Amino acid sequence: MKKIQSGDSFQRMNYLYQISKHVVEKNAALSSYYNTLMINLAKKSVLKIHPDIKRQVCKKCRCMLVNNVSAKMKFKSKKKSKIIEWTCNTCNTKKSFPADKNNQKTLWLEREEAEVKDCNNYEK
Ligand SMILES: [Zn+2]
Known part of the structure; x- marks a missing residue:
C-alpha cells in the first residue's frame, strides 16, 4: 500500500x-x-475535519445537512446565547450548537443567507 500524503x-x-x-x-x-x-x-x-464541515454532517447517518433539503433548521434562544438546532430528514437525529457571531459570519453570510430572513418564524 502506498502512503497517502496529507496534502492529497x-x-x-x-x-x-x-x-x-x-x-x-x-x-x-x-x-x-x-x-x-x-x-x-x-x-x-x-486529519481533522474542519468544524464548519462537521456541523453540516449528520452525526448518525452522515448525510449532508442542508436546510429545507435534507434537514430542518431551528433557532432557539437560551438566555443570551442562541442555539441552532438541526433535524436530519433522513434519520430524524437532532444536533445543536451555539450560534456565535464568528460562526454566523462563515455559515450565514457565505452559505445560508437566504435562510436568515426566516429565522423570526422559528423563535419561540
Ligand atoms: Zn441523519
Whole structure:
C-alpha cells in the first residue's frame, strides 16, 4: 500500500465534501456515502475535519445537512446565547450548537443567507 500524503488526503476530503453537498438534493443516501468516505479518510490520515464541515454532517447517518433539503433548521434562544438546532430528514437525529457571531459570519453570510430572513418564524 502506498502512503497517502496529507496534502492529497485534504484534496480528496475536499472533493468528497463538494460532491456530497452537490448530490444531497437528489440522493441523500449517496451524500451519506460520500461523507462516510470523507470521515474514514480523515481518520485514516489522522486529519481533522474542519468544524464548519462537521456541523453540516449528520452525526448518525452522515448525510449532508442542508436546510429545507435534507434537514430542518431551528433557532432557539437560551438566555443570551442562541442555539441552532438541526433535524436530519433522513434519520430524524437532532444536533445543536451555539450560534456565535464568528460562526454566523462563515455559515450565514457565505452559505445560508437566504435562510436568515426566516429565522423570526422559528423563535419561540
Ligand atoms: Zn441523519
